[in-house]
């Protein structure tokens with residue numbers, strides 16, 4: 001299995017407000033930031049994410065952090 005050599009962000013559950021629609025999702029052109037239901041914590045699809053970290057700045061609660 002080939003490991004990834006870039007940082008994939010994670011959702012800090014203690015900070016995430018589980019917005020109705022995650023505001024940071026629009027930053028991800030790869031649609032790697034997913035949210036199945038409104039008011040659910042989003043998650044990062046590690047298969048799709050390429051570690052650009054653009055989504056970090058889009059969360060007004062600083063709930064997306066780079067590992």
Ligand code: SF4
Nearest residue numbers: 016017019022023059
């Ligand atoms: S990551 Fe940020 S923008 Fe997205 S649901 Fe959580 S608090 Fe809202």
Ligand code: SF4
Nearest residue numbers: 028049050052053055
């Ligand atoms: S780091 Fe980039 S590719 Fe990964 S979820 Fe955030 S915006 Fe999408």
